Amino acid sequence: MPRTLSHFGLRPLLFLLLLLAALSLTGTSHASGEAAPKEGILLVAFGTSVPEAQPAFKAVDAEFKKAFPGAPVVWAYTSQIIRKKLAEQGQPVGGISDGLAQLAKDGVKVVRVQSLHVLAGEEFTALERAVLLDVSKNPGRFESVFMGRPMLESKGDAQELLAAIKADTKSARGKNTALVLMGHGQSHGRADLAFEGVYAVFKSTDKNIHMATVEGARNFDDMLEGLKAAKIKHVVIAPLMLVAGDHARNDLAGDEDDSWATQLKKAGIKVDAHLKGLGETPGAAAILVRHAKESTDDLTKEPRKP
Structure with a gap:
């Protein structure tokens, strides 16, 4: 006669199987349901106080919000003179540190800093230095801070x-x-x-x-x-x-x-x-968006050489 498990012998086995299944489901649910780090955009320009120039900034802003749906898009002007002038007019725009602080407040963990300069000249060098300084002063605030290159690189x-x-x-x-x-x-x-x-x-x-x-x-x-x-x-x-x-x-x-x-x-x-x-100009802002998406230059980490 074949050997069978008794009613009482099945209980521990069933319990063990149910427990393993529950643990497996819990682990799978956590892995698949875990939200990716929140991403945010910091757009950095020299700035302008000329009202007629604003359509360009508005068009760039709309392009980035379309390309990064749900991500906070924050602006920063590097010119202190323009920031002061706009503040006096009741239209304040912060600097780079202000923008990064706002993104941190918004719960962002991955920042994409996008230069709005046309070429990598003196202003872009100052931008990189300012972002690096802020990152060094606030270690661990962000998981990654990617630097997007200016419009014309290649x-x-x-x-x-x-x-x-x-x-x-x-x-x-x-x-x-x-x-x-x-x-x-x-x-x-x-x-x-x-x-x-x-x-x-x-x-x-x-x-x-x-x-x-x-x-x-x-x-x-x-x-x-x-x-x-x-x-x-x-x-x-x-x-x-x-x-x-x-x-x-x-x-x-x-x-x-x-x-x-x-x-x-x-x-x-x-x-x-x-x-x-x-x-x-239709099509021009798309270059900046592409540079923001393609950047692997994480300023929170040491540069890696292949």
């Missing part, structure tokens, strides 16, 4: 931006109309070579593009010489900057004697202004 970035700019200015340009772009630049030369690289990419695609900077090595006179050599008689001027702020409205398209528009007209060139920042 040849692909430049080609993508140029396509966006050309599409946005197409209706204003005729067959022989040149596009004149004003970059910011920096008096000490930072980003000069990067700017030249961008210019080379742009020029290889469209020979009727001419560029110069407000403060960099490639200046207005260099650009005007190029326009005269190409016998250009009509240009569309536009800022190669995130916003169409003070530089765009005064240095580029203003009525002053030293503005680019005035000097171009004196040179016998017809001028039309396209006062639209890159932030509000």
